[in-house]
Amino acid sequence: MQTVSLDFETYSEFDLKSGGVWGYSKHESTALLCMAYAYGDEEPQLWLPGEALPEFVRNPTQFMLCAWNSFFEWCLWHHTMGWPEAPIANWTDTAAHAAALALPRSLEGCGKAIGLPSDQQKDKQGKRLIQMLCKPFRGKRIQDPDMLRSLYDYCKQDVVAERAIGKLLRPLSAKERQVWELDQKINIRGMCVDMEAVGHARAMMKPVKETLNDEVKQLTNGELQNVSQIGDVKQYIRELGYPLEAFNKEYLAQVMKDPKLPELARRLIEIRQQTGKTSLAKYTTLEKVVSDGRAHGLLAYHGASTGRWSGRLFQPHNLPRSSFKGTDTCIALFQYRDPELLQILYAEPLEALSSCIRGMLTASEGKRLLVVDYAAIEARVLPWLAGQDDILDVFRGHGKIYEYTATQIYNIPLEQVTSEQRFIGKIATLALGYQGGSKAFLAMAMSYDVDIPEALAERVKNDWRQSNKRIVSYWYNIERAAIKAVAEPGLTFQVRNVAFHKIGSFLMCRLPSGRTLSYYAPSLKEGKFGAPQIHFWGVHSESKKWMELNTYGGKLVENIAQAVARDLMADAMLRLEKAGYEIILTVHDEIIGEADIDFGSLNEFESLMCQTPDWADGLPIAVEGFEALRYRK
Numbered sequence: 001m002q003t004v005s006l007d008f009e010t011y012s013e014f015d016l017k018s019g020g021v022w023g024y025s026k027h028e029s030t031a032l033l034c035m036a037y038a039y040g041d042e043e044p045q046l047w048l049p050g051e052a053l054p055e056f057v058r059n060p061t062q063f064m065l066c067a068w069n070s071f072f073e074w075c076l077w078h079h080t081m082g083w084p085e086a087p088i089a090n091w092t093d094t095a096a097h098a099a100a101l102a103l104p105r106s107l108e109g110c111g112k113a114i115g116l117p118s119d120q121q122k123d124k125q126g127k128r129l130i131q132m133l134c135k136p137f138r139g140k141r142i143q144d145p146d147m148l149r150s151l152y153d154y155c156k157q158d159v160v161a162e163r164a165i166g167k168l169l170r171p172l173s174a175k176e177r178q179v180w181e182l183d184q185k186i187n188i189r190g191m192c193v194d195m196e197a198v199g200h201a202r203a204m205m206k207p208v209k210e211t212l213n214d215e216v217k218q219l220t221n222g223e224l225q226n227v228s229q230i231g232d233v234k235q236y237i238r239e240l241g242y243p244l245e246a247f248n249k250e251y252l253a254q255v256m257k258d259p260k261l262p263e264l265a266r267r268l269i270e271i272r273q274q275t276g277k278t279s280l281a282k283y284t285t286l287e288k289v290v291s292d293g294r295a296h297g298l299l300a301y302h303g304a305s306t307g308r309w310s311g312r313l314f315q316p317h318n319l320p321r322s323s324f325k326g327t328d329t330c331i332a333l334f335q336y337r338d339p340e341l342l343q344i345l346y347a348e349p350l351e352a353l354s355s356c357i358r359g360m361l362t363a364s365e366g367k368r369l370l371v372v373d374y375a376a377i378e379a380r381v382l383p384w385l386a387g388q389d390d391i392l393d394v395f396r397g398h399g400k401i402y403e404y405t406a407t408q409i410y411n412i413p414l415e416q417v418t419s420e421q422r423f424i425g426k427i428a429t430l431a432l433g434y435q436g437g438s439k440a441f442l443a444m445a446m447s448y449d450v451d452i453p454e455a456l457a458e459r460v461k462n463d464w465r466q467s468n469k470r471i472v473s474y475w476y477n478i479e480r481a482a483i484k485a486v487a488e489p490g491l492t493f494q495v496r497n498v499a500f501h502k503i504g505s506f507l508m509c510r511l512p513s514g515r516t517l518s519y520y521a522p523s524l525k526e527g528k529f530g531a532p533q534i535h536f537w538g539v540h541s542e543s544k545k546w547m548e549l550n551t552y553g554g555k556l557v558e559n560i561a562q563a564v565a566r567d568l569m570a571d572a573m574l575r576l577e578k579a580g581y582e583i584i585l586t587v588h589d590e591i592i593g594e595a596d597i598d599f600g601s602l603n604e605f606e607s608l609m610c611q612t613p614d615w616a617d618g619l620p621i622a623v624e625g626f627e628a629l630r631y632r633k
Contacts, residue, residue: 004056005066005166006037007158008076009151011134011141019288020313022190022296025075032081033133033148036155038163044156053083060086068107068162069095071187071297088184094162096180097169099302101506101518102538104546111161113520113537113546114505120164126154176515179570182577183301183309190294191584191592192364193286194630200334201353202283207339208349212271219264227272237265253449274350279320282357289313295361298585305538306517306563309586316587321633322355328630331359361585361631368597370581370605371632372625373590376401377565382433384619385561386474387496395620402426408467409460423450428464435475435554437461478560479553482507483532486522498560507536509560512615513567517559519551565589568616572609579608592631602627
């Protein structure tokens with residue numbers, strides 16, 4: 001099948017960044033300015049609206065269509081242009097290939113990262129042209145002929161850059177190709193949103209905030225008009241005689257427990273915590289994202305270097321947990337658009353609105369949602385990787401992993417474990433599995449608003465490591481194998497069912513599933529204690545910048561465990577789709593499917609997720625799920 005590389009440049013008054021490509025491609029103002037394309041290794045050509053359509057447009061199923069972030073081109077192709085259907089099977093997303101190798105997902109960033117020759121990189125002048133020609137500039141549409149000719153050249157250069165990068169990247173394996181195609185189907189399918197309830201919630205939000213601001217004015221005799229300015233609130237509380245040092249979530253959690261905190265200060269903080277909820281902005285985001293009753297394009301394939309999905313637009317991976325049960329009842333009240341009623345029934349009305357955001361995602365008419373989550377999947381994968389059989393036996397038996405961890409730490413029978421000891425076992429399980437020390441233990445405890453003495457944290461760390469020697473050994477064995485692979489390119493170094501080898505510019509980690517994790521441009525440098533440490537280039541998890549990073553045994557094991565958990569879920573998603581369940585979203589370790597009211601069952605859905613692939617033999621898998629008309633946690 002012949003390959004065609006292509007790129008579109010468009011004009012629209014629709015905000016692509018906030019509203020997403022689906023709504024963008026369907027907006028009445030959206031128009032295709034030009035298309036650059038190249039057959040195989042031929043020189044790029046330009047197509048302009050009104051010209052005869054190229055062969056690959058008239059008969060798309062005869063070609064493999066390659067584009068960078070191809071979901072954009074797919075949507076424009078079908079929605080804006082209305083061209084003959086081009087199935088997902090006939091598309092290749094070069095950006096997905098880059099992401100699968102942990103390279104930058106932007107065309108410009110990837111070209112720079114892998115050192116493309118300057119004549120093959122993305123044209124840096126393009127940003128100015130896009131600002132001027134692809135959206136209203138100072139309220140007007142610019143159609144300057146000379147600038148448009150420059151835009152056409154820019155579009156052709158994108159094809160050059162994308163094609164050059166594609167030649168240097170490994171294609172997805174046959175299995176991963178299936179996963180990517182399913183990802184595209186999920187994004188096209190979208191998830192139903194109760195836009196009527198969204199509108200009701202937004203209508204109540206403003207009057208509720210105004211009521212709370214009126215309370216602030218009354219409490220402070222007009223000295224504060226609202227609590228939007230944190231600096232003013234801090235200063236006011238200090239003038240009340242309380243030495244407020246900061247205003248972050250963790251610090252305020254401790255402050256609110258202080259009996260010396262004046263009641264007026266306490267109420268001001270409570271109001272600020274309500275009105276400052278960033279999660280409420282998701283209602284506004286939903287109104288921008290949804291154009292046909294469904295939210296499309298919510299998932300990013302290989303959004304993390306481990307292969308896990310990440311969220312887009314509405315950010316479904318970052319939804320607030322409900323602070324109460326029965327959100328469906330609360331949502332039913334939204335129809336009255338009565339903020340006073342909301343405030344009477346719920347002490348914190350904005351918290352109630354925040355808690356109901358998940359419920360805006362619903363099943364389509366005549367269908368239901370099946371929501372199933374893998375239970376403690378990483379806590380199961382880690383001992384399976386390391387051969388820590390006693391932990392696996394716990395999951396095969398009573399499953400009380402936190403209690404069992406406490407028995408190891410305190411050397412007591414399971415039935416004698418207290419709630420406080422169970423909590424210590426829980427923190428140890430969550431914080432110490434990836435070579436975390438006492439500081440990691442303390443930080444995890446603090447996230448649960450529990451203050452633990454440093455001496456206890458250090459003792460728990462030591463006791464945990466003594467009881468989990470196979471996991472501890474696994475950290476160091478994995479690190480040694482990775483270091484050897486960097487030092488001796490071409491050779492393979494294996495630890496149980498994981499192997500490292502360096503090929504070209506990549507350190508590859510072969511997972512039990514056969515998929516690989518990639519670390520670009522690895523090198524060995526002297527570490528903190530004089531031993532060699534692996535450095536590589538990657539996207540920083542927080543800053544999102546392409547930069548030099550370093551890693552160690554525990555971090556490598558964390559990457560591997562998360563990747564294995566992802567592979568288990570990806571396998572299950574393929575099985576579910578094959579069985580007729582339509583997947584509409586995945587959030588962390590949770591799969592959300594949609595099915596006709598009389599199709600299948602929750603039990604079957606869960607059974608399909610629990611099937612253990614041949615490569616994961618011996619790994620105990622468990623799931624927890626429910627059926628509903630609205631999404632919840």
